Every structure is written in structure tokens, then in C-alpha cells.
Amino acid sequence: MAEPVLDLFGFRKPRPPRRVMIRAADVGQAPGLKPGWRTTRGGHFVCPRCGHDAEWRFDLTETEIRAGVACPICNPQPAEVAHAHLS
Numbered sequence: 001m002a003e004p005v006l007d008l009f010g011f012r013k014p015r016p017p018r019r020v021m022i023r024a025a026d027v028g029q030a031p032g033l034k035p036g037w038r039t040t041r042g043g044h045f046v047c048p049r050c051g052h053d054a055e056w057r058f059d060l061t062e063t064e065i066r067a068g069v070a071c072p073i074c075n076p077q078p079a080e081v082a083h084a085h086l087s
């Protein structure tokens with residue numbers, strides 16, 4: 001499951017192993033471009049594993065939307081892991 005995925009364009013992206021990525025449940029466009037944004041494209045990200053709703057995120061490329069975003073619940077930060085280990 002953690003193997004790199006060959007995408008439609010035939011190149012591989014190195015990805016950190018065992019990261020739970022949230023796939024876009026819906027995709028769309030922001031009403032307008034904000035300063036600093038590259039794109040108005042975005043997606044509504046809901047984690048299929050824990051149900052975490054990461055809400056709509058914009059300023060994403062097609063590649064980023066396809067790759068998804070890392071779930072903050074399923075991918076605890078290293079500091080949180082260390083604390084959980086101590087308690």
C-alpha cells in the first residue's frame with residue numbers, strides 16, 4: 001500500500017512511507033484568485049480513514065489535488081508521538 005504510485009504521466013514521485021493522505025471528496029474553483037495564490041483550483045478533503053474534515057483548500061495544482069493532503073489525525077506530528085509514548 002505504501003509503494004510509490006506511477007501516475008498517469010509516467011513519472012514517479014518519491015513519497016514518505018506510511019502517510020495517510022486525504023483524497024479530495026470534491027473539487028472545484030475558488031471564486032477568485034487571492035494574492036500569492038498560484039491557482040484557484042481546490043478540493044474538499046475528507047479523510048476516508050478517520051473522517052477528519054480538512055475542509056476546502058485552494059491554491060492547489062492538479063497534481064497536488066490528485067496526491068491529496070496528509071491527514072493531521074492519522075499522521076501525528078513527531079512531537080505528539082514522543083509525548084504519547086511517555087504518557
Ligand SMILES: [Zn+2]
Nearest residue numbers: 047050071074
Ligand atoms: Zn485521518
